[in-house]
Amino acid sequence: MTFTISANGYSISLDSKESGADIDFISHAHTDHMGAARSSASVLSSRETSYLIEKTYGIKVNACKDMPEGVKLLDAGHMLGSSQLSVTDNETCSRIVYTGDYLLQRSRVANPIAIEDADTVIIDSTYPDPKIEFEDREEVERSIQLWARTKLKAGTLLFGAYTLGKSQELVAILNEIGIEPIMSKKLAMATDAYNDLGMGLRYQSVYSEDFNRSLISENEVGIVESNSLEKVATMLSGLNGRRVYTAVATGFAAIFKFNTDVQFQLSDHADFRQCMEYIERSKAKRVFTRGGGAKALAATLRRRGYEAEVYGASTALSSNLVRTDASKASGGD
Numbered sequence: 131m132t133f134t135i136s137a138n139g140y141s142i143s144l145d146s147k148e149s150g151a152d153i154d155f156i157s158h159a160h161t162d163h164m165g166a167a168r169s170s171a172s173v174l175s176s177r178e179t180s181y182l183i184e185k186t187y188g189i190k191v192n193a194c195k196d197m198p199e200g201v202k203l204l205d206a207g208h209m210l211g212s213s214q215l216s217v218t219d220n221e222t223c224s225r226i227v228y229t230g231d232y233l234l235q236r237s238r239v240a241n242p243i244a245i246e247d248a249d250t251v252i253i254d255s256t257y258p259d260p261k262i263e264f265e266d267r268e269e270v271e272r273s274i275q276l277w278a279r280t281k282l283k284a285g286t287l288l289f290g291a292y293t294l295g296k297s298q299e300l301v302a303i304l305n306e307i308g309i310e311p312i313m314s315k316k317l318a319m320a321t322d323a324y325n326d327l328g329m330g331l332r333y334q335s336v337y338s339e340d341f342n343r344s345l346i347s348e349n350e351v352g353i354v355e356s357n358s359l360e361k362v363a364t365m366l367s368g369l370n371g372r373r374v375y376t377a378v379a380t381g382f383a384a385i386f387k388f389n390t391d392v393q394f395q396l397s398d399h400a401d402f403r404q405c406m407e408y409i410e411r412s413k414a415k416r417v418f419t420r421g422g423g424a425k426a427l428a429a430t431l432r433r434r435g436y437e438a439e440v441y442g443a444s445t446a447l448s449s450n451l452v453r454t455d456a457s458k459a460s461g462g463d
């Protein structure tokens with residue numbers, strides 16, 4: 131078995147479908163973490179995550195009946211319902227926490243992260259580079275609001291954003307300055323699901339499939355999926371003859387140059403600085419890294435004196451902190 135934690139007589143898979151796992155943990159409702167959603171007979175996730183998966187992707191998850199012994203879900207701060215998994219072994223009292231995607235800065239549409247003491251942490255490593263430091267979130271939000279206020283006088287504004295999480299954050303940021311954006315059908319559906327869970331987000335209307343002219347008679351602010359931003363911008367400028375200003379809001383804006391008029395560094399992930407803060411606050415003695423930058427992050431942490439290695443396909447953790455079928459991760463690079 132891979133990507134699992136074993137404790138108190140059961141094994142839990144971590145954001146992936148693993149043969150032999152008794153329970154499948156889904157940390158949040160992003161598709162790259164939902165591998166077990168369709169086929170699992172016993173899913174462990176927050177109530178919000180199950181709801182968002184069902185409403186947005188039409189997948190009914192089979193929730194596990196009871197919270198397994200020694201297990202606790204902790205808020206991860208990444209998106210609505212995002213959770214970390216905390217597993218404490220009954221006999222040794224040692225604790226492993228798996229973060230999933232997490233954020234230490236405060237998001238408008240997620241509960242703030244909870245960090246508790248742990249012996250071992252399996253930490254997400256989306257942004258492993260110490261040189262990447264995200265701007266202060268409140269400043270980024272103010273920049274978005276200023277840009278929207280100013281440019282709206284000159285034309286139509288169009289944001290590209292992820293379906294769940296980022297789109298709703300943008301709505302909240304725009305709502306604060308009195309703008310109720312128009313959304314694509316898919317994003318509107320996701321926003322409705324957020325509202326069902328008490329978010330109170332306001333959007334004005336939905337871009338219909340044929341881009342009904344009546345919706346675009348005035349300058350407005352729209353939000354569409356990132357991958358259709360260019361197409362929709364072209365269609366809108368063709369229809370209303372106005373200038374369409376495009377924007378993306380993503381952590382990748384700290385790394386890449388997007389083909390848009392403006393890009394905002396609005397990330398739902400921790401950067402390296404936040405990662406270090408997490409590890410310090412958790413008092414973890416041992417760190418496993420997981421995700422795209424896992425190797426780089428583990429190497430950087432080792433250089434800084436931490437016991438850190440990649441949580442790989444051959445790393446099954448049991449709660450007494452012994453890797454049951456481990457082969458040593460590549461070290462020293």
Ligand SMILES: [Zn+2]
Pocket residue numbers: 158160208231
């Ligand atoms: Zn995510």
